[in-house]
Amino acid sequence: MPIYRCNKCGFVSEDAQTPVGAQAACGRCGTLSTVYGTVFFVEELVKRLASATRELNAVKQAVVSAPPPTEPQPARTDSLASVGQHAALQQWFTAQKIEAQIDPANVDTSGFFDDAALRLGDNYALFGELIDRLRYAYRKSHGWVNLELARLPQKDAQAVNQLCRNLYEHTFFARYHYQKPEKIVRLTLQTAPAIRQFFDGGWLEWYALVCLLEHARGRGAGFSCARGVKVVFPNEDLHELDVVCLPEGQPPICIECKSGEFRRDIDKYLRLRKRLNIDRGRFLILSTDLTQEQAAGLSAMYDLSFVSLQTLREHLQRLL
Known part of the structure; x- marks a missing residue:
């Protein structure tokens, strides 16, 4: 009827x-x-x-x-984002007759940039493709990225899916959807400039900063640190230093972070290290493209210290 x-x-x-x-x-x-x-x-x-x-x-x-996250969770604090914390570093630059422009907000760890960077850096072998896909999508003005996880081992697929969902929960993506039958993660990109900058290479600076903080805090003495420091030399040459830390009683440590091609910039970094008067062992080039063997070989060739994601902590341990 x-x-x-x-x-x-x-x-x-x-x-x-x-x-x-x-x-x-x-x-x-x-x-x-x-x-x-x-x-x-x-x-x-x-x-x-x-x-x-x-x-x-x-x-x-x-x-x-989805497995629960096992990565260490950085403390949520804004204690580093203060003028007082940067005072010692500012005085050091002044003594070198270098004007330094330091933004305290660049080391504010009360958000989730440091947490996300630590997860990406410590698992770069698995998450590196995701970072590359996101960076490419932003540069091509695409609004979304689809990740096909069926080709990955089950454990790796679950880890990638868990990461994407966690990043979505912390607003790194505007939208997240997982199609279980097809094992496809669909991500709508966040348009906020800070998120775009993060995936375009800023995550590596945050990773270097977190690793520095781990060792600086562990030594039990004071320190001053900054990220994205703009320095102006007496002849008005302008440069930007990715990550800088001044441990109490020690010379500064400078880390330049490269998530892409770096070879054409080697001469620039050689000149910059000499102008800052920083020992070669304390001027680091951190590159995602380097293996441990390549980093050691380049360090032997140039008056710079090249480190990979796997050797960064070990090198910092020797310095601090």
């Missing part, structure tokens, strides 16, 4: 008098509603129910299968 459902009040009723496809007045509110064959009507309901059930099961499975 034909049947209709009122779109206004939701009333459902059989109607033997009205032909299928025609409209009948709702028996409750009088609104005209289309009459359907009962079999067709039930089939459409079953399809919608099945679709909703699949989506719900996919969400439940993603929650159950």
